[in-house]
Amino acid sequence: MAQFDFSLTPVEEVSARTRIFQDHLQRLDLDGALLAQNADLFYFSGTLQQGHLYIPAHGESVLMVRKHLPRARAESPLEQVIAMASPKEIPGILQRLGLPLPRRLGLELDVLPAQRYLGFCRLLPHAEMSDVSDAVRQVRAVKSTYEIEKIQEAARRADAVQQAVPGFIETGISEVALAGRIEAEARRLGHQGVVRMRLWGAELFYGHLMSGANAAAPSFLASPTGGRGLGPAVAQGPSLAPVVPGVPILVDYVFAYDGYLADQTRIYVIGELPEALHRAHEAMVTLQNELAERMRPGTRAGDLYQWSLERVADLGYSEHFMGAAAADRIRFVGHGIGLELDEYPFLAQGQATVLAEGMIVALEPKLIFPEKGVVGIENTWQVTRNGGQRLTQLSDAIVSV
DSSP: OOSSSOOOHHHHHHHHHHHHHHHHHHHOOEEEEOSHHHHHHHHHHSOOEEEEEEESSOOEEEEEEEOOOOHHHHHOSOOOOOEOSSSGGGHHHHHHOOOOOOOOEEETTTTTOOHEEEHHHHSSTEEEEEEHHHHHHHHHHHHOHHHHHHHHHHHHHHHHHHHHHHGGOOOOOOOOHHHHHHHHHHTTTOOSOOOOOOOOTHHHHHHEEEHHHHHTTTOOSSOOOOOOSSSSSOOOSSSOOOOTTOOOOEEEEEEEEEEEEEEEEEEEEEEEEOOHHHHHHHHHHHHHHHHHOOOOTOOBBHHHHHHHHHHHHHHOOOBBTTTSSSGGGGOOEEOOOOOSSSSSEETTTOOOOOOOOEEEEEOOOOOEEEETTEOOOOOEEEETTEEEEEEOSSSSSEEEE
């Protein structure tokens, strides 16, 4: 197989992740887990070539590949990368390798299609199937030094994209045309093009660019902003409407580098914004910074969200926080980020997840004003013992062009 000109996941990285996950399997009294989702495959094997990864509670993982085997072997540091023509071969492969068929098997039931689940039940009729997705997500939530370095690089490139935005803005350009200019710059800087999300039915293309009242249009996405988009087939993001002076232009973009993501929002304006919107934006910057100070190991994610609600009330913006109407309001103020945009932890209502050093969180306090637009901020932060350490470094101030 030809050598690739991109980096591969080190063997010690995959080994460490697997050991931590196996600890979870043992505590859950599972004999093993069978993983098939792309992000999970990549995380635990170093490749997302089509196949299934069996991680036993004890011993070495087995990657069974349908397509493309030579590339999987070149990309993955695993010792056992086996050809598989069909998932029907899984029991036989495990037995040939001396692995007992599992009595209790973990599956990614948050993302696994029902048809695939029923197929596994027929393949392994004596196995009790159990949801292991929470354990997978807990392991992935705490990033290693290797992963943090990837996200730091994604953040640097996110900054570079936002720095270029003022040069692309002009009066009368459509939102979608402006988005195209920004996305081309992201590609030039090495954006991988794919922004992965775990939530069923969730989709995102690079991010959101919206201006004025269009940015305040609610939509289906689990996000404080939706946007009118180009029609009901997508129902989010930039529209054909022109960008005009005096309204906020929201650029909420994700940079995806070498698998890992950094999330960032900045506000731009042609000319000047009304003073009331400026004050509202500054209030969200204040909230972000105070929230980051409290983002320390041992803190419950839900408690941070509750504190945010109380602080927003003090600032006088409760009616507009993360949604313009109660029915449209998104009940979180931040989300974990890594290989996917919606990772643990969620700084959301009722969330019991306890923050740990090495978690990466995108804080995104925003205010939505119908008929006026959206102001607010988003940056990517690392949880440390001293609070949040900011990874996206560009100024939070509104940029006038």
